[in-house]
Amino acid sequence: MTPSRTSVRLVEVADAAALAGHFARDAKEFARWQPARPEGFDTPSHQAGRIEQLLATHSAGSAWPGVIVADGEVVGQVAVSSISRGPLRKGFLSYWVATPFQGQGHATRAVGLTLRVMTGELGLRRAEAHTQTDNLPSHRVLKNNGFSSWGIAHAHIFMDGAWRDEIFWERNLADGEPGR
Numbered sequence: 388m389t390p391s392r393t394s395v396r397l398v399e400v401a402d403a404a405a406l407a408g409h410f411a412r413d414a415k416e417f418a419r420w421q422p423a424r425p426e427g428f429d430t431p432s433h434q435a436g437r438i439e440q441l442l443a444t445h446s447a448g449s450a451w452p453g454v455i456v457a458d459g460e461v462v463g464q465v466a467v468s469s470i471s472r473g474p475l476r477k478g479f480l481s482y483w484v485a486t487p488f489q490g491q492g493h494a495t496r497a498v499g500l501t502l503r504v505m506t507g508e509l510g511l512r513r514a515e516a517h518t519q520t521d522n523l524p525s526h527r528v529l530k531n532n533g534f535s536s537w538g539i540a541h542a543h544i545f546m547d548g549a550w551r552d553e554i555f556w557e558r559n560l561a562d563g564e565p566g567r
């Protein structure tokens with residue numbers, strides 16, 4: 388089967404219902420990989436407020452909060468956060484894809500496209516990311532996009548009831564065309 392076309396764009400308040408639907412359906416699957424969510428997180432009104440906050444971070448220049456779109460449908464999120472300028476010029480990458488759309492290359496392509504946003508629109512030269520040590524699909528997404536791991540932070544993040552080790556990843560954006 389030909390993979391669906393993947394694109395990324397800035398999140399919009401109009402994406403609230405789609406994101407809420409994904410969070411509601413995938414709550415169990417995401418609990419292992421995403422921080423605990425407050426009550427009502429998976430409602431369109433909560434998501435609309437969250438998107439407004441995300442867009443405020445974009446206006447302030449500290450983040451690029453995106454969505455992943457496949458064939459016109461919002462299927463996940465990708466974000467550049469903690470943007471540092473001055474002598475660092477780097478950003479932190481995060482992403483998720485809703486379960487019905489996983490395994491079709493969307494995360495790999497979305498990360499590649501977002502690395503282009505980082506080098507182009509955002510003028511950054513370094514991308515960083517963290518993954519839990521047992522999140523093998525996420526390791527593949529980063530390796531597919533030229534990231535290298537440079538260390539393990541022990542008991543780095545509290546997720547799903549325990550402190551988890553995380554691998555730290557880096558991608559020098561001066562290393563040529565990112566993504567595939």
Ligand SMILES: CC(C)(COP(=O)(O)OP(=O)(O)OC[C@H]1O[C@@H](n2cnc3c(N)ncnc32)[C@H](O)[C@@H]1OP(=O)(O)O)[C@@H](O)C(=O)NCCC(=O)NCCS
Binds near residue numbers: 482492496
């Ligand atoms: C991680 C995640 C974003 C991957 O999304 P996706 O769209 O399915 O990713 P892709 O289709 O680009 O596939 C990524 C790779 O994972 C591989 N993969 C999938 N399931 C796997 C598994 N159980 N074990 C090992 N590799 C696996 C795929 O084969 C592919 O590798 P390849 O390109 O070498 O063939 C998605 O699973 C997700 O949202 N998970 C929950 C949230 C999360 O973990 N976010 C990342 C936090 S760091």
